[in-house]
Structures are given as C-alpha cells and as structure tokens.
Amino acid sequence: MEDLGGWTRTHHLGELTAADVDREVCLMGWVQFRRDHGGLIFIDLRDRMGLTQIVFGADYGLDAHERAHAIRSEYVLAVRGTVKARPEGMANPGMPTGQIEVQISGLKFLALSKTPPFEIEDRSEPAEVLRLKYRYLDLRRPKLAKNFILRHKAAQSVRRYLDGLGFLEIETPILTKSTPEGARDFLVPSRLNQGSFYALPQSPQLFKQLLMVSGLERYYQIVKCFRDEDLRADRQPEFTQIDIEMSFVDEEQVMHMAENMVRALFRETIGVDLPTAFPRMPFAEAIRDYGLDKPDVRFDLKLKDVTEVVRGSEFKLFAKAELVKALRVPAGGELSRKEIDDLTEFVKIYGATGLAWIKIKEDGEWQSPIAKFLSQAERDGLTTICGLEVGDIVFFQAASPDVVNTALGQLRLQLAERFGLIKDGTFAPLWVTDFPLLEYDPEDKRWVARHHPFTSPQPGQLDLVATDPGAALARAYDLVLNGSEIGGGSIRNHTMSMQQAMFTALGIDQAEATEKFGFLLEALEFGAPPHGGIAFGFDRLIMILCGAKSIRDVIAFPKTQKATCLMTEAPGEVSNRQLRELGIRLREKKD
RNA sequence: GGAGCCGUAGUUAAGCUGGUUAUAACGCCGGCCUGUCACGUCGGAGGGCGCGAGUUCAAGUCUCGUCGGCUCCGCCA
Numbered sequence: 084m085e086d087l088g089g090w091t092r093t094h095h096l097g098e099l100t101a102a103d104v105d106r107e108v109c110l111m112g113w114v115q116f117r118r119d120h121g122g123l124i125f126i127d128l129r130d131r132m133g134l135t136q137i138v139f140g141a142d143y144g145l146d147a148h149e150r151a152h153a154i155r156s157e158y159v160l161a162v163r164g165t166v167k168a169r170p171e172g173m174a175n176p177g178m179p180t181g182q183i184e185v186q187i188s189g190l191k192f193l194a195l196s197k198t199p200p201f202e203i204e205d206r207s208e209p210a211e212v213l214r215l216k217y218r219y220l221d222l223r224r225p226k227l228a229k230n231f232i233l234r235h236k237a238a239q240s241v242r243r244y245l246d247g248l249g250f251l252e253i254e255t256p257i258l259t260k261s262t263p264e265g266a267r268d269f270l271v272p273s274r275l276n277q278g279s280f281y282a283l284p285q286s287p288q289l290f291k292q293l294l295m296v297s298g299l300e301r302y303y304q305i306v307k308c309f310r311d312e313d314l315r316a317d318r319q320p321e322f323t324q325i326d327i328e329m330s331f332v333d334e335e336q337v338m339h340m341a342e343n344m345v346r347a348l349f350r351e352t353i354g355v356d357l358p359t360a361f362p363r364m365p366f367a368e369a370i371r372d373y374g375l376d377k378p379d380v381r382f383d384l385k386l387k388d389v390t391e392v393v394r395g396s397e398f399k400l401f402a403k404a405e406l407v408k409a410l411r412v413p414a415g416g417e418l419s420r421k422e423i424d425d426l427t428e429f430v431k432i433y434g435a436t437g438l439a440w441i442k443i444k445e446d447g448e449w450q451s452p453i454a455k456f457l458s459q460a461e462r463d464g465l466t467t468i469c470g471l472e473v474g475d476i477v478f479f480q481a482a483s484p485d486v487v488n489t490a491l492g493q494l495r496l497q498l499a500e501r502f503g504l505i506k507d508g509t510f511a512p513l514w515v516t517d518f519p520l521l522e523y524d525p526e527d528k529r530w531v532a533r534h535h536p537f538t539s540p541q542p543g544q545l546d547l548v549a550t551d552p553g554a555a556l557a558r559a560y561d562l563v564l565n566g567s568e569i570g571g572g573s574i575r576n577h578t579m580s581m582q583q584a585m586f587t588a589l590g591i592d593q594a595e596a597t598e599k600f601g602f603l604l605e606a607l608e609f610g611a612p613p614h615g616g617i618a619f620g621f622d623r624l625i626m627i628l629c630g631a632k633s634i635r636d637v638i639a640f641p642k643t644q645k646a647t648c649l650m651t652e653a654p655g656e657v658s659n660r661q662l663r664e665l666g667i668r669l670r671e672k673k674d
Numbered sequence: 675g676g677a678g679c680c681g682u683a684g685u686u687a688a689g690c691u692g693g694u695u696a697u698a699a700c701g702c703c704g705g706c707c708u709g710u711c712a713c714g715u716c717g718g719a720g721g722g723c724g725c726g727a728g729u730u731c732a733a734g735u736c737u738c739g740u741c742g743g744c745u746c747c748g749c750c751a
Contacts, residue, residue, distance in 0.1 A: 118714090124708095124710095125711065142708090184709095202701065288751095312749055316744085644743075
C-alpha cells in the first residue's frame with residue numbers, strides 16, 4: 084500500500100463545479116462505482132460530502148490508467164488530475180458534480196478493501212443484523228450518514244441558542260448514586276469500596292438542581308442518560324438528553340425559552356418554521372379528547388364520552404361500564420369486515436375485550452352487531468354527540484377509563500394511518516400541561532410521582548397532596564410533537580418543607596429521605612432560588628427531524644432489542660481476576 | 675414475564691397444497707470494450723435452506739424445541 088507521500092487533498096467530493104474547470108486537484112475517497120471500458124475507466128469516488136466522477140485514460144496518465152484496472156469497490160484512493168467539463172451531452176444532471184469530471188494523471192492506492200458484506204448503497208436494504216455487525220460500513224451509506232450530519236447541526240443549533248441566553252454547559256457525574264423511584268438503574272461496582280455500587284444517571288436531575296442552589300442560574304448539557312429498561316423502536320438504554328435548568332423563573336419562562344429553542348432548531352436544521360406560539364392543552368383535556376397524554380394533533384378525530392347516553396341501555400356491557408366512549412370516523416363505512424376484525428385484535432393489545440361498531444348506511448340504517456339493543460333515544464343521543472352522518476363508522480369502548488382511553492386513543496392513531504389523515508411533512512407541536520402530581524400504583528399500592536418527586540405542586544394544591552393525592556396538579560409540562568413526547572419538565576420544590584411534604588405523600592419516611600436525598604434536602608435549606616427546567620429526548624427529536632422510523636438510525640452505535648452490541652459483542656463476560664478485584668462472585672446460572 | 679412477524683448463495687428475494695439436480699437479480703471472479711454514470715457484453719464460481727430433534731417412503735416446505743433480529747404489551751419518575 085502507498086502512503087500519502089506528501090499529497091494534500093484540495094477538495095471534497097461534492098464541491099467541484101463547472102467553475103473549477105482546468106483546476107489541478109488532489110482528491111481522496113472511497114470507490115463507489117467502477118465502470119471499466121478498457122480504454123477508459125470511470126469511477127465515482129465518495130466521501131461524506133458527495134460523489135465525483137474521475138476518469139482514467141491513457142491520454143491523461145498512462146501509468147495510472149494501467150493500474151486503475153485493479154481498482155475495486157470500497158478501495159481508498161488518492162488521485163491527482165485536472166477538472167474538465169464533461170463532453171457535450173455527457174453531463175449528469177442527477178449529480179451535484181455532474182457537470183465535471185476529473186481526468187487522472189496520478190493514482191495512489193491508500194487502502195484495499197475486502198468485498199463488503201453488503202453493497203454500500205442507499206438503494207440496498209440489508210438485514211439489520213448485518214448492518215449492526217458492520218456498523219462502520221452501514222455508516223458509509225449516505226442515507227444514514229446524513230442523519231448524523233443533521234444530528235451534529237442540531238446539537239450546534241441548541242448550543243448556539245442556549246449560549247446566546249447565558250446558559251452554561253456544565254458536566255455532571257456519570258458515576259453517581261442509585262436513587263429509589265423511576266427506572267431501573269445500571270449499576271457499576273466500586274473496587275475501592277467493595278460491596279458498594281455507583282449508578283449511572285437516569286438523568287442529571289439532582290445535580291442540575293444543586294447547580295441552581297450554587298447560583299449558576301442557567302445550566303444546560305447535551306448528556307447521556309441510562310435506564311435499564313426494555314427497548315423499543317424509540318427507546319435505547321443509553322440515550323441523550325438536552326438537559327436544561329433555570330433559576331428565578333416560572334413555567335411560562337421555561338416554556339417560552341424551550342419553544343424558541345425548538346423553533347430555532349427546526350429552522351436551522353430542516354428549514355421548517357414552527358408556529359410562533361405552540362398550542363397548549365391540559366392533561367385532562369388530552370385524555371378526554373384523544374385518550375392519550377401525548378395527542379397527535381395533526382388530525383382531528385376526537386373521542387366522545389357517551390356514558391350517560393347509554394346508561395340505561397339494554398346492551399348491558401354499555402349500561403354497566405364505568406366509561407363508554409365513541410370514536411367516529413367520517414366516511415369510515417368503507418372498512419371491510421376483515422379490517423374491523425383486525426382492528427378488534429389491535430385494541431385487544433391494550434386490554435380491550437372487544438370493539439363495538441356501527442356503520443351508518445345510505446338508507447339511514449344502522450348496520451351493527453349491537454344496533455338491535457339501542458333504543459331510539461340512545462340512537463338520537465349518539466347521533467347528536469358524535470355528529471354521525473351517512474357513510475360513517477363509529478367505534479365504541481366500554482370498560483375502565485384506562486382501557487377505554489388507551490384502546491380508543493391507539494385506535495385513533497391506527498385509523499389515521501389507514502385513512503391517510505396525516506399529511507407528510509407536517510409538524511404539530513403541543514404543550515400538555517396541568518398533569519396530576521401523583522399517580523396510584525396498584526402493584527405497589529402507593530402513590531408515585533407522575534413526573535418525578537422533585538416536581539412542585541400547583542399553588543394551593545399542597546394540602547391536597549395529603550387529603551386527596553389524586554387531585555393535586557403539578558407545575559409540569561410536556562412538549563409533544565406529532566404524538567411523540569419529545570420533552571418534559573417542571574418547576575421544582577425549592578424549599579425543604581415543600582420537598583419534605585412531597586416525600587411524605589410518596590410514603591418516603593424521614594429516615595429514607597435523609598438517606599437517599601439528604602444532600603438535596605440540606606441544600607434546599609441554604610437558600611435555593613425558585614427554579615425549574617426541562618429535558619428533551621435528543622434522539623427522538625432527531626428522529627422526527629430525519630423522518631427516521633427507528634432510534635437506531637440516529638445513534639451511531641446502537642444496541643439491539645436485547646441491549647447487546649452486535650459489533651463489539653458487548654456485554655461480555657469478564658475475567659475472574661476482574662471480579663475478584665471488585666469483590667464479586669457470580670451466582671450459579673439457573674437451568 | 676408475555677404476544678406476533680422474520681431467518682434460503684456475499685446481498686435482496688422467489689420456492690403453491692411436502693416429491694427429480696433449490697430459482698432469479700445484484701454482488702464476486704475471468705475475457706472484451708474510449709463516454710459511462712446502478713455502463714454494456716461473453717463466460718464462470720458460489721448455497722443445501724439459522725441450529726437441533728421429530729413426523730414421513732420423502733422436509734427449505736409440517737410439528738416441537740432452541741438461537742438470533744424486528745414490532746408490540748408489561749416496564750420506561
């Protein structure tokens with residue numbers, strides 16, 4: 084192989100144009116396509132900026148031409164030559180550099196390449212196992228590489244914006260303390276303190292609050308967070324947050340700052356202008372109209388509460404249910420029996436036992452397995468509340484509020500897909516506000532923080548925490564974009580007594596609070612300013628900006644669903660010596 | 675913890691109700707070619723169907739198990 088031998092690259096491979104004709108250039112890159120005509124050899128050379136056609140011929144460089152026959156896919160070349168306009172009619176309008184080519188006088192083979200396990204091309208769609216095993220080759224594909232270029236631009240945009248507002252980027256520990264509540268921690272054994280473990284941060288929550296106590300006033304960090312939970316298409320065990328905290332602010336100021344940040348981000352990365360004021364919706368309204376706490380408001384289709392209409396119905400399932408809701412699909416009558424059966428299976432995933440439906444036929448007849456149970460008064464009531472018209476279909480769920488809302492909320496999304504209700508390239512941001520502070524956990528039989536235990540209740544709601552925990556509202560806000568939760572935050576408890584009241588409501592007694600969060604409680608006694616913040620799921624934001632279907636397409640080296648890395652084969656076993664140093668003995672494996 | 679889909683040359687796929695020697699395209703190797711651009715053209719090599727049992731005269735096709743990938747429920751303050 085040859086080394087650079089003093090050659091210096093003069094241009095990237097996406098930038099030469101007709102303006103550069105007759106320029107002597109030196110290019111370096113990977114071989115994308117080879118078209119060997121014998122007397123003339125064309126090669127598309129690739130780097131991350133693009134492609135440039137180079138030509139080998141005896142007239143341009145005899146030695147280079149002869150050696151060029153050996154060139155294969157993915158070889159790394161350095162070439163010297165002259166930029167020339169392509170002959171009349173030979174330009175390639177499909178290529179940014181299609182007006183020119185470079186006639187090669189000198190060639191160096193910087194590296195050879197084995198035949199790659201899959202073709203490095205945007206058109207090919209190799210199995211994900213292979214893509215993950217050879218991730219470094221997958222990342223050569225422009226389609227994937229462009230996601231990371233955009234990700235970089237997004238991070239720069241955020242830093243620029245926050246820096247402009249006086250935010251300080253401050254790093255917080257990765258080796259920290261396990262805390263109760265929230266997700267399962269990743270643990271790291273301590274060699275110097277055998278039997279003790281660090282936890283990787285689920286988020287820098289407590290540190291950023293303490294930075295506010297320190298008087299640093301405005302903090303941000305684009306930071307890795309770790310949660311040892313099962314993976315999803317939009318969830319990895321290590322992921323990145325844009326983490327932000329501010330002092331002397333209320334929720335209006337945090338939301339205003341965050342909105343402007345997201346707006347700048349969209350403008351500077353994909354040139355999209357988001358609305359100047361993001362709409363807002365209280366949590367209760369989101370559940371009422373959309374069934375979910377992260378409504379996709381790119382399309383309408385609202386759920387309607389019809390519990391009272393069917394309260395006395397002969398259809399006992401409706402009459403007895405705690406909650407009955409309807410979802411009308413305008414012109415949905417075209418759904419086939421098969422499709423309805425499939426939708427019935429779909430809602431069962433979310434705990435539904437079935438799916439009642441009514442089609443309103445041309446002649447006004449109600450075609451439905453349940454129509455015969457409905458009185459005229461009930462029919463009139465449903466027609467009015469749902470706004471039923473000829474050609475519609477309306478679906479029902481009658482069950483516990485949780486099941487009704489989840490099943491119909493998910494069905495709503497499914498139907499939007501089926502009927503093409505979502506226009507490509509639309510972005511609908513939405514603030515969801517007025518969340519309940521606490522949620523009852525039937526498994527642990529106790530109240531848990533819906534957001535996190537440091538979130539402040541809304542003014543005047545502190546007493547409710549003790550008397551009617553489910554009714555207390557939080558000073559919390561989520562930013563939802565196209566039905567995906569991309570950010571969330573809150574105003575925090577900034578006095579010891581507020582925080583103590585919260586711990587009490589969560590059933591964390593004095594001793595436990597002191598043990599787990601003593602440093603925070605104590606800090607709050609030394610003059611903590613009112614403060615609050617927000618954290619964005621950076622990967623999810625990038626997914627939306629790129630139109631990626633999987634979070635793996637915006638993470639350079641992602642994990643599989645079983646949280647392994649197919650490239651490095653992490654996690655792996657460690658030597659007995661390493662275990663001994665840590666004071667760890669493995670238990671016998673279960674059969 | 676649970677449900678579903680997938681696994682066939684290097685890659686992507688086809689292979690119907692089980693039946694000669696498992697197809698194709700791309701890629702790869704060799705020849706020819708001075709205007710190609712997913713070059714063309716002629717020729718060639720390459721797999722026994724993720725793995726293991728079972729049913730059967732006969733299994734890529736059926737059954738069970740197992741491994742791996744993906745999607746989802748639970749979980750994710």
